[in-house]
Amino acid sequence: MQLDARIPAGPIEKKWESHRFGMKLVNPANKRKYTVLVVGTGLAGASAAASLAELGYNVKAFCFQDSPRRAHSIAAQGGINAAKNYQNDGDSIYRLFYDTVKGGDYRAREANVYRLAENSVNIIDQCVAQGVPFAREYGGVLANRSFGGAQVSRTFYARGQTGQQLLIGAYQGLERQIGLGKVEMHARTELLDVVVVDGVARGIVTRNLVSGKIESFVGDAVVLCTGGYGNVFFLSTNAKGCNTTAIWRAHKKGALFANPCYTQIHPTCIPVSGDYQSKLTLMSESLRNDGRVWVPKAGGDKRSPDQIPEGDRDYYLERRYPSFGNLVPRDVASRAAKAVCDEGRGVGPGGLGVYLDFADAIKRLGANTVAERYGNLFQMYERITGENPYKVPMRIYPAVHYTMGGLWVDYNLMSNVPGLFVAGEANFSDHGANRLGASALMQGLSDGYFILPYTLGNYLAGVKPGSIDTQHAAVKDAEAEVGERTKKMLSLKGKRTVDSFHRELGKIIWDECGMARNRKGLEGAIERVRTLRDQFWTDAHVTGSGDEVNKELEKAGRVADFFELGELMCRDALAREESAGGHFREEYQTPEGEAQRDDENFCYTSAWQWKSDAEPQGLVKEPLTFDYVKPTQRSYK
Amino acid sequence: MRLTLHVWRQRNGRAEGQFVKYDMPNASEDMSFLEMLDVLNEGLVAQGQDPVAFDHDCREGICGMCGFVINGVPHGPERGTTACQLHMRKFKDGDELWIEPWRASAFPVLKDLSVNRSAFDRIIQAGGFISVHTGSAPDGNALPIAKEASDRAMDAAQCIGCGACVAACPNASASLFTAAKIGHLGLLPQGQPERDRRAVSMVERMNAEGFGHCSNLGECEAACPKEISIEFIARMNRDYLGGAFSQRPAGARIED
Known part of the structure; x- marks a missing residue:
């Protein structure tokens, strides 16, 4: 199979402009004849649904939560990048493009990233016009801060709730279109399959999470904006409901899954406190601006932190990376924390934690200034751990936070299945092997507000509207398949809960396909995941019935897909015999222990094609070329 | 810590509901309130019983999906805190907790603690x-x-x-x-x-x-x-x- 990314010709700064001009348009009177199904209502989904409805298309939108406003984009804290250069500090579209390609460790498409940087400036304007209360200076202009190792201040923010405010803005736009009758909203509705007719995506099969009813919806295009798959690890910073089912079902219907092994592990999360732990909580990366990371020099040092004198402490980030110190990028900071804990020098219960100490900052700046900067985070930490970070150093540990991999899409955000578009974290997108801070919100909104309204229109201009209905044989087949699967899960009357399977799966993936991977571990993990999946299908216990609210059934369906995805992640990690960004293969590192890319042999996107339940996916490669940003070894020494 | 829970159980919007008493013998003070309910539910599922339905998602206090009334107070006793961010250290060994859904005719009950x-x-x-x-x-x-x-x-x-x-x-x-x-x-x-x-x-x-x-x-x-x-x-x-x-x-x- 040959992949065509459909990247327009011409110089990089002209590609998107000339591509837009070359696109076909749908006559305003004809737009209402087309129906678009948008699944997921986070930043990408809500902004796409609202913008498409404004244009005049009929939109049906779906989310599993009780309201579109709950999607997990809401939890993003830090901010959103834009190349506005309001601070006059040398930022530009080209610099944001450059930083993103480099930060992604040269595993993203240049043309896509450039377009993202171009769109970033429009996003801020759009959000301000919607009433997003971004932080401001006394003079009334927008405030910025620096973030995630960037050398310019290009991050816009709304207190520590930037994701919430951007999502509420998009949600309000969506609700407006619902009120106008242009969007038909289906909340508490979960996608369980994608309908493909003659190779073209034409519909979806869903389960109503209140009545249990299996229903189908057909349209002229399907847009998946269903987020990332970090919950394969069971413990992650994702919301409990985040899942891979929508993109996994699409994958099994023919959509290629790209770079599944690229996962981002965030360095500053609150460590696990017990076996009952249900999720992990992120503490904003901004804490590393003033906090110092350390562990005891000697393994097994059980003294309380205030009893450990300076000479017995190892400020390992400052020691290993003197120029970036505590501000090294996420992947580097996470691996360094793992390394010291592997040496037996970790702190807190189970030895899986490192100190993030504010004592020096409090001495230097005073407790009041520290409270002004981080007060809400300190409060959240104390609420969860019962410890006061003004007095005792915080304990932090890395946790899964974001997945760079996802469904493969071309420049138009369309998968290899015609009519199936994928946006936001759900696609494999623009972040390469590692995402920079404050770039996820930017990508979701760029896709939804400023790319899909053009590229989807171009696609629709070439298809005849409304040519199938829900009585079509392909729809009925998909419905029957979903019904069978649901029935099978409910008939499992084994001994183990769904959650216990999910925890065990998560532990395997975390241990073998987490912060560091190696051949032996990955090969073993593939076998163990397969065995566990087989056990699930005989020994799980799913209570209740299919025609009522049944949270156990919802979980079972998601976990069943996580097994298959987890296996593919390990296969992808095994096949990529290099280290890049979030993918660290222990066999491929520099003498100093840093990630060692192999541009000669692995400068490509790995896209996996589903074959059948009996045989593993096949690998299709999309070569990456770098005409503008020359790949170099990332160094933060 | 050991707790006694009285949880509102209601099969669906049309059914009658009632409080059902559960013993929670081994809650940890480091658990969040929802994690305590997770433990209750794992136990119920292991016995083949229907777990308590409650809405939740981000568990970071920002999505707004969770919430129920604990001893007469929405989201429980800690000020400025959602149920998902409420931790069990705010309660004492031996406490008796009454857990029920939002009560409002504009918020009909869907099941147990989950409302529309x-x-x-x-x-x-x-x-x-x-x-x-x-x-x-x-x-x-x-x-x-x-x-x-x-x-x-x-x-x-x-x-x-x-x-x-x-x-x-x-x-x-x-x-x-x-x-x-x-x-x-x-x-x-x-x-x-x-x-x-x-x-x-x-x-x-x-x-x-x-x-x-x-x-x-x-x-x-x-x-x-x-x-x-x-x-x-x-x-x-x-x-x-x-x-x-x-x-x-x-x-x-x-x-x-």
Whole structure:
């Protein structure tokens, strides 16, 4: 199979402009004849649904939560990048493009990233016009801060709730279109399959999470904006409901899954406190601006932190990376924390934690200034751990936070299945092997507000509207398949809960396909995941019935897909015999222990094609070329 | 710690509900309240029983999906905290806890602790937005906004739409929720063109959804996990009154 990314010709700064001009348009009177199904209502989904409805298309939108406003984009804290250069500090579209390609460790498409940087400036304007209360200076202009190792201040923010405010803005736009009758909203509705007719995506099969009813919806295009798959690890910073089912079902219907092994592990999360732990909580990366990371020099040092004198402490980030110190990028900071804990020098219960100490900052700046900067985070930490970070150093540990991999899409955000578009974290997108801070919100909104309204229109201009209905044989087949699967899960009357399977799966993936991977571990993990999946299908216990609210059934369906995805992640990690960004293969590192890319042999996107339940996916490669940003070894020494 | 739980169990919106007593012998003080319920549910599932249904998602206090009443208080005893961020160290060994869903006719029970809050979405549909088309926005700095106005708008905008205000109010009024949105948008210059129309339309929708009136008891503010001030309700009332005049058809009089 040959992949065509459909990247327009011409110089990089002209590609998107000339591509837009070359696109076909749908006559305003004809737009209402087309129906678009948008699944997921986070930043990408809500902004796409609202913008498409404004244009005049009929939109049906779906989310599993009780309201579109709950999607997990809401939890993003830090901010959103834009190349506005309001601070006059040398930022530009080209610099944001450059930083993103480099930060992604040269595993993203240049043309896509450039377009993202171009769109970033429009996003801020759009959000301000919607009433997003971004932080401001006394003079009334927008405030910025620096973030995630960037050398310019290009991050816009709304207190520590930037994701919430951007999502509420998009949600309000969506609700407006619902009120106008242009969007038909289906909340508490979960996608369980994608309908493909003659190779073209034409519909979806869903389960109503209140009545249990299996229903189908057909349209002229399907847009998946269903987020990332970090919950394969069971413990992650994702919301409990985040899942891979929508993109996994699409994958099994023919959509290629790209770079599944690229996962981002965030360095500053609150460590696990017990076996009952249900999720992990992120503490904003901004804490590393003033906090110092350390562990005891000697393994097994059980003294309380205030009893450990300076000479017995190892400020390992400052020691290993003197120029970036505590501000090294996420992947580097996470691996360094793992390394010291592997040496037996970790702190807190189970030895899986490192100190993030504010004592020096409090001495230097005073407790009041520290409270002004981080007060809400300190409060959240104390609420969860019962410890006061003004007095005792915080304990932090890395946790899964974001997945760079996802469904493969071309420049138009369309998968290899015609009519199936994928946006936001759900696609494999623009972040390469590692995402920079404050770039996820930017990508979701760029896709939804400023790319899909053009590229989807171009696609629709070439298809005849409304040519199938829900009585079509392909729809009925998909419905029957979903019904069978649901029935099978409910008939499992084994001994183990769904959650216990999910925890065990998560532990395997975390241990073998987490912060560091190696051949032996990955090969073993593939076998163990397969065995566990087989056990699930005989020994799980799913209570209740299919025609009522049944949270156990919802979980079972998601976990069943996580097994298959987890296996593919390990296969992808095994096949990529290099280290890049979030993918660290222990066999491929520099003498100093840093990630060692192999541009000669692995400068490509790995896209996996589903074959059948009996045989593993096949690998299709999309070569990456770098005409503008020359790949170099990332160094933060 | 050992706890006794009385949990509201109700099969669906049509069925009768009742409190069911459960023994929770081994809660840890480091658990969140929802993790404690997870442990209860794992035990129920292991015995082949139906687990307690409750809504939750982010478990970071921001999505607004979770919430139920604990011993008569929405989201439980810790001020400014959602149920998912409430930790068991706030309770004592031997405590007896009564856990029940939001009680309001505009929030019908779906199952156990889970209720239907779609009325909130319909209030937003009535006017909780600024009508701006994608792509038509001027430069973000073209319109300076005083920091004070922007900060105050943010105070209101941080509402998470959980519904605790409704559950806390003896009248089951949605005034704090509605006022927070009217306040957020009405404080910003971008929100001025639709300010009157928005206030009237949202208040009327709130009333039509079956929420009660505000009688200034302040229970909503005390229960709000984001501690949104009832000052915004006063502001909403003023905007509504102003809007009622400006929004009448030309030539019409206000007579009743």
